[in-house]
Amino acid sequence: SESNIALYPNPTHNELNIVSDNNIKSIEMFNIFGQRVYQSNVGKTDIKISVSTLPRGNYFVRVNTDKGTITKKVVVE
Secondary structure (H helix, E strand, O other): OOOOEEEEOOOEOOEEEEEEEEEEEEEEEEEOOOOEEEEEEEEEEEEEEEOOOOOOEEEEEEEEEOOEEEEEEEEEO
């Protein structure tokens, strides 16, 4: 079954919260060119990421949990 993952606020300009029903193993964030701009190994069900240093634009956040991987689009303004 697919994890229920929430990313908020979206759009964001300072912090991104990621909350999952399942244990988050790692998080990666990519820009629209496919370049990885953030990577973290987590090991819990919620995390805050600072995005204040990232350029504005669309990003893809790949969340790896015990139940699989989900990719969501996030807008940084």
